[in-house]
Amino acid sequence: MLHVVVCIKQVPEITEVSIDRRTNTLVREGVPSIINPFDMYAIEEGLRLKEAHGGTVSVISMGPPQVESSLKEAVAMGADRAVLLSDSRFAGADTLATAYTLAQGIRRLGQFDLVICGKQAIDGDTGQVGPGLAEELGIPHVTYVRRIRELGDGMLRVERMVEGGWELISTTLPALISVVKDINEPRLPSLKGIMRAKRTPVTVWGLEELGCDPQRVGLTGSATEVVRIWTPEPRESGELLQGDPEQQARQLVERLRGLGVI
Amino acid sequence: MEGKGRPAILKEECTGCGACVEACPIGAIRMHDGLAQIDESCNLCGGCRDVCPSGAIRFPEEDREKQPAVAEHHHVWVFAEVRQGKLASVVPELLGAGRRLADQLGESLHAVVVTAPREEIYQQLFGYGADAVWQVEHELVFEGDEMARAAALCQLIRRERPAVVLFGATAMGRSLAPRIATRLKTGLTADCTGLEIDPETRLLRQIRPAFGGNIMAEILTKYRRPQMATVRPRVMKAPRFRPDSSGPIHHFVPAELDGGLTLEELVLEEVETVNLEDADIIVSGGRGLGDPRNFALLEELARLLGAAVGASRAAVDSGWIPYPHQVGQTGKTVAPKVYIAVGISGAIQHLVGMQSSDVIVAINKNPDAPIFKVATYGIVGDLFEVVPALIRQLKKMRGVT
Amino acid sequence: MQYFLSEEQEAIRDLARRLAEEKIRPQAPVLDEREEFPSQLMKELARADLFAVPFPEEYGGMGYGLFELCLVVEQLAWACAGVATSYAASFLGALPILEFGTEDQKRRYLPSLAAGERMAAFALTEPEAGSDAGAISTTAVRDGDHYVLNGTKQWITNGGEADVYTVIALTDKTKGARGASAFVVEKGTPGFSFGKKEKKLGIRCSVTRELSFTDCRVPAHNRLGREGMGFLIAMRTLDKARPGVGALAVGLAQGALDEAVAYASQRVQFGKPISSFQAIGHKLADMATLIEASRALVYQVARSIDAGQRDFSKESAMAKLFPADVAMRVTLEAVQVFGGYGYMRDYPVEKRMRDAKILQIYEGTNEIQRNIIASALVRELKSRRR
Numbered sequence A: 001m002l003h004v005v006v007c008i009k010q011v012p013e014i015t016e017v018s019i020d021r022r023t024n025t026l027v028r029e030g031v032p033s034i035i036n037p038f039d040m041y042a043i044e045e046g047l048r049l050k051e052a053h054g055g056t057v058s059v060i061s062m063g064p065p066q067v068e069s070s071l072k073e074a075v076a077m078g079a080d081r082a083v084l085l086s087d088s089r090f091a092g093a094d095t096l097a098t099a100y101t102l103a104q105g106i107r108r109l110g111q112f113d114l115v116i117c118g119k120q121a122i123d124g125d126t127g128q129v130g131p132g133l134a135e136e137l138g139i140p141h142v143t144y145v146r147r148i149r150e151l152g153d154g155m156l157r158v159e160r161m162v163e164g165g166w167e168l169i170s171t172t173l174p175a176l177i178s179v180v181k182d183i184n185e186p187r188l189p190s191l192k193g194i195m196r197a198k199r200t201p202v203t204v205w206g207l208e209e210l211g212c213d214p215q216r217v218g219l220t221g222s223a224t225e226v227v228r229i230w231t232p233e234p235r236e237s238g239e240l241l242q243g244d245p246e247q248q249a250r251q252l253v254e255r256l257r258g259l260g261v262i
Numbered sequence B: 001m002e003g004k005g006r007p008a009i010l011k012e013e014c015t016g017c018g019a020c021v022e023a024c025p026i027g028a029i030r031m032h033d034g035l036a037q038i039d040e041s042c043n044l045c046g047g048c049r050d051v052c053p054s055g056a057i058r059f060p061e062e063d064r065e066k067q068p069a070v071a072e073h074h075h076v077w078v079f080a081e082v083r084q085g086k087l088a089s090v091v092p093e094l095l096g097a098g099r100r101l102a103d104q105l106g107e108s109l110h111a112v113v114v115t116a117p118r119e120e121i122y123q124q125l126f127g128y129g130a131d132a133v134w135q136v137e138h139e140l141v142f143e144g145d146e147m148a149r150a151a152a153l154c155q156l157i158r159r160e161r162p163a164v165v166l167f168g169a170t171a172m173g174r175s176l177a178p179r180i181a182t183r184l185k186t187g188l189t190a191d192c193t194g195l196e197i198d199p200e201t202r203l204l205r206q207i208r209p210a211f212g213g214n215i216m217a218e219i220l221t222k223y224r225r226p227q228m229a230t231v232r233p234r235v236m237k238a239p240r241f242r243p244d245s246s247g248p249i250h251h252f253v254p255a256e257l258d259g260g261l262t263l264e265e266l267v268l269e270e271v272e273t274v275n276l277e278d279a280d281i282i283v284s285g286g287r288g289l290g291d292p293r294n295f296a297l298l299e300e301l302a303r304l305l306g307a308a309v310g311a312s313r314a315a316v317d318s319g320w321i322p323y324p325h326q327v328g329q330t331g332k333t334v335a336p337k338v339y340i341a342v343g344i345s346g347a348i349q350h351l352v353g354m355q356s357s358d359v360i361v362a363i364n365k366n367p368d369a370p371i372f373k374v375a376t377y378g379i380v381g382d383l384f385e386v387v388p389a390l391i392r393q394l395k396k397m398r399g400v401t
Numbered sequence C: 001m002q003y004f005l006s007e008e009q010e011a012i013r014d015l016a017r018r019l020a021e022e023k024i025r026p027q028a029p030v031l032d033e034r035e036e037f038p039s040q041l042m043k044e045l046a047r048a049d050l051f052a053v054p055f056p057e058e059y060g061g062m063g064y065g066l067f068e069l070c071l072v073v074e075q076l077a078w079a080c081a082g083v084a085t086s087y088a089a090s091f092l093g094a095l096p097i098l099e100f101g102t103e104d105q106k107r108r109y110l111p112s113l114a115a116g117e118r119m120a121a122f123a124l125t126e127p128e129a130g131s132d133a134g135a136i137s138t139t140a141v142r143d144g145d146h147y148v149l150n151g152t153k154q155w156i157t158n159g160g161e162a163d164v165y166t167v168i169a170l171t172d173k174t175k176g177a178r179g180a181s182a183f184v185v186e187k188g189t190p191g192f193s194f195g196k197k198e199k200k201l202g203i204r205c206s207v208t209r210e211l212s213f214t215d216c217r218v219p220a221h222n223r224l225g226r227e228g229m230g231f232l233i234a235m236r237t238l239d240k241a242r243p244g245v246g247a248l249a250v251g252l253a254q255g256a257l258d259e260a261v262a263y264a265s266q267r268v269q270f271g272k273p274i275s276s277f278q279a280i281g282h283k284l285a286d287m288a289t290l291i292e293a294s295r296a297l298v299y300q301v302a303r304s305i306d307a308g309q310r311d312f313s314k315e316s317a318m319a320k321l322f323p324a325d326v327a328m329r330v331t332l333e334a335v336q337v338f339g340g341y342g343y344m345r346d347y348p349v350e351k352r353m354r355d356a357k358i359l360q361i362y363e364g365t366n367e368i369q370r371n372i373i374a375s376a377l378v379r380e381l382k383s384r385r386r
Ligand SMILES: Cc1cc2nc3c(=O)[nH]c(=O)nc-3n(C[C@H](O)[C@H](O)[C@H](O)COP(=O)(O)OP(=O)(O)OC[C@H]3O[C@@H](n4cnc5c(N)ncnc54)[C@H](O)[C@@H]3O)c2cc1C
Pocket: A037, B285, B286, B287, B288, B289, B311, B312, B313, B314, B315, B326, B327, B328, B329, B330, B331, B332, B342, B343, B344, B345, B346, B347, B348, B349, B350, B353, B363, B364, B365, B366, B369, B381, B382, B383, B384
């Protein structure tokens, strides 16, 4: 029986985030949360593997209690089990502490064959948690997977996107992959799934249940420290090139030559 | 506030002045009954503590595990990625940035190679400013097994104790660096756009965008070493190449290594055009092109400019052009010198992938399209008239010069 | 307005809305332009369990009623009335089996229909029998344990795409309408073929085809109810399905209103957004009011039917008539709000106007709905006098 673990992160809906130019801060008031878009591909891939090979899909996330709604959505899509790693001491974790905490959670889930992450989260944009988690779990990882060619008999063969093309890579299971949008088209939840999600409780594990070293979680366990956050200057308003297409084109070529970029 | 992960507000001290509310960059502080209240989303940036006039904000104790050896780490290292026998274009840029850091520290700049030894690679590394080169020697490492590469690099870093290690934010760099940082239990900052040494603390100040460039953050790795960062291609400037430079080459043969991955095949797809990641100029097409055949028009323009071809998600999802060309939130993040958006409306998910380009050109028939808000130069018009005109102008220019 | 939906009803509505927004809306203009049946979208609806909503749990359904079906149809129509029609017509085809089928018939057909693996269609209309359904001439002649069907059905929604057809045919020509019976005919039955696909004004992605029966042998155990009950079955089916058409109208009109409001707030003439002109503002206000009245009517009639109201022909006719007329008026006004842009196919409102017209025609024209209501009024008066 295949056991796939999918890691998801809840992020603010970017289209709703705006910047208050007066205070120069992010306006988060009433901004809805969504599952990190890349993680949707991870969930979908997990579900497809389950459909093809049988087995179970667990979704796991570290975050505050409101992340339950995202985990429930994954259950509505078809995941079998949802686990939230939540503890006020986990707050402020960087990718190092997050990878450690997730690894503790996944170990507690028991035997597993494959861990799937999204390529990166759209808020932090680092893509570091996947490889870090694989390291914590002591399993190989492949990033930017755009297709799973083969899975079985303790081995995995995937296509990985790299600059200018792709690589065919094989490795042993258990392993971790991070996936890109090209890999599939995520499904919407089903109604039966939604009703099941309403009934399925989300398992919540805190620091003690996970047996975490308090020195390695949250802010304390983080190696990096954000010392300052600010919003960049808005782009200066541009210039609309006037005239007929020929004149517009001529002006553009002149401008670009003037800047020395062509 | 009782949460250990959040700063505490000392009720007796808080005057309710609201300075912290103003200062919080993520809006996590609110006034409640005349007292400041910090919610779950606090990321402990410390902005509030700095502005609080009465010292009413207490942060969780910084009783983190301090590595005793912080002071014993020296020199700046650059991971010298080699792809298909060629030095990745980001490496000279990293050497340029690394050189500055090394000079600020008064230390030296080293480059690490994990691919099979090649004289011309060494020459380039020295030519772009490396003082020394580390050549890792192991079959698995040469074969492209990233797990073996990570393991070998960890051994070397543990032994040599560099203060700073920089990687390109390439497919390989973004895979190796977090693996290594986790094994070394040190900090890693992704996609830095600015790097400098704080003259007082000698710490590496790492500046990076988050939220698709909507916010910027400064990040420090205070107590662990090395300080690791990835840097996006095309952000740092490559130094002038000095052909006659040279330096010592150290060979490192790692202790036994466990492999992990087998690289069976590498298939290059975009041989005709330039990679999005490496391009100085990108010409991107959106739904406005209306038909896959019209991408030929963009390709012609791209050829004349020596540009790569990008696309919006709408164009990719319509099957007009493959996914590797997609720019934006669920595609690639690019920052070329010139980004030309043709028939792209400029949805926020597209903008976050390209808004840090130096010059943005928008060609769109709808004057209200949001792309014009970020455009350096806007052309309101029908792309089927404007692009051919542009092609004519460029051909004329080429003829003249 | 707050309709106090249960948590589950909200989940049904929200899921249908998500499908409408994310999957249907982006494709609606293309499907319309190409007059293409939305097979892929039907699969998506099936996978989301939306076909299962109004079927009982013992047949693989979710066990909800007409009201929940209306919630789904409304949201689908908000994005595309053609897609909503294809979905709703499948339930129309399944209704006779659900209401009048034997246990064996239900077991054979309902689970796959509830799963959306197969679609259904309802075939009553013929070239010579439109509003006057009693004038049908398709015959079904008993021959041993089979019936032999001959004749032609016209303008059958989902024709050719559906796998299961409920067909009304005459088993006794001499008795006219009282001589009709209902049959389940499966696609692929020898002698059952399809005519050309119609080219329509609106709901162009919904497929409308002719069904042709030539010595088509249908097993006798595929007859629904007794011989002679065909007309009753057809009328009961239509009575029950009409609030669904009303819901379709509400969704379609709401979509047009949403677009008109957005456009009116953004279009500037004489230096102001056109929404600030009272002529436009009042138009929008009337549209909104009519839509809310339609929705309230549809929801209440559907809820009453689910709650067990016995005779509901009149109310269900009202719940089709009024919303359909409202949808027509609202979509016409929406085009007016858009002005010349509204007349262009680059903008979404002309499609809605074309789509709306069918609602006044199919499943009983609005004139016929008024007849039903009027005759019910007279009947009620008589029974009160008695
Ligand atoms: C979770 C999520 C992730 C996403 N990720 C991405 C992403 O990574 N990248 C991305 O691009 N999008 C992404 N999107 C989609 C994004 O929201 C937009 O839908 C998409 O960018 C629109 O593409 P477009 O600009 O090509 O199309 P449209 O928005 O349809 O714009 C087409 C433009 O072409 C113009 N035009 C038409 N004809 C002509 C002509 N003849 N001459 C000149 N101009 C013309 C029109 O005026 C219009 O502005 C994402 C969406 C979501 C929900």
